[in-house]
Amino acid sequence: MFEEMRERRAARRLKPGDGHPLLRFRWWQLFGRSLFYLRLAGGGGHTVYAVDVRHNRTDADGYTNADLYVDGRHHTRSRLPAAFPVPGGKIEVKQSAFGLKRCHYVTPDGLEQCLEPDRSSAEGRRAHLDRAHPALSRGISVVSTVVLLVSLAVLVLQLLEKLTQPAPIAAQIGTFVSPVDLPVWLNITLAVAAGVASTERALRLRFSWLLDGGAG
Incomplete structure (x- = not known):
């Protein structure tokens, strides 16, 4: 039942496209745009589906949208998270605070395939690095x-210290003193490093609610 409700909500977010052509990826869009492709066989040929997400653009209500192109023409638009119906399944697109955490072709039996990123995009360059230099990529x-x-561990220790400082709590369980006492500049550095790390993981469409969800 929950899955049916989610699908109905996703269907309501779909809006018909206007047929405009897909614009090529430009270098200055490196961290503001994600572009992925899916090639499906059918009818004696192949159809190319493209998912285009402009992270730095929102609609009038403040939502980020994903656009689906079919053979280079605008077909459908949806607010994120999106589920675009395509032959044999659907394309699911979800966003995190650092990019996309999902852009997959999903069949009714649960098989999943990650779409191929545009070679010029940040995701495409990261995928190329993985293929060309696997050891460095790992x-x-x-x-x-x-x-x-490390960022998560430091955050948990600092939260425990703050949570046990109020007198009523300290009287019951005592006050926890974090063994890690970082200066402000190092806390800021660690937060920035965590943001960069989550961005790198987003380029590979890797996401963990525990690690990436709390990195910001």
């Missing part, structure tokens, strides 16, 4: 995860 991925784990 190293960057590990560093991103470690930075987020």
Whole structure:
């Protein structure tokens, strides 16, 4: 029942497109635009679906939208999160605070396929790095995860210290003193590093509510 309600809400967000052509990706759109492709066979040929998300643009109500293009022509628009019906399934698009956390083709039996990012986009450049230099790519991925784990650990310790400071709580369980006491500049540096790490993970469409959800 929950899945049916979610699908109905997604369907209500769909608006018909106006047929305008898909614009090519430009270098200055590197961190403000995501562009992904899906190529599906059918009818003796192939149809190319493109999902275009402009992160720095919102509609009149403040929502970010995703646009679906079919063979280079604007077909449908939806507020995020979006679910675009396509032959054999749907394309699901979801946003995080650092980019996209999902852009997948999903079939009714639950099979999922991540769409292919445009080679010129930030996601496409990250995917190219992964193919061309897999060892370096894995190293960057590990560093991103470690930075987020350290940031989370420091945040939890600092929260525990603040939560146990009020007198009624301290009288009951005592006051917790964090073993980590960072200066302001280092706290700011760690927050910035966590944001960069989550952005790197978003370029790979990796998302964890625990790590990336609290990085901002």
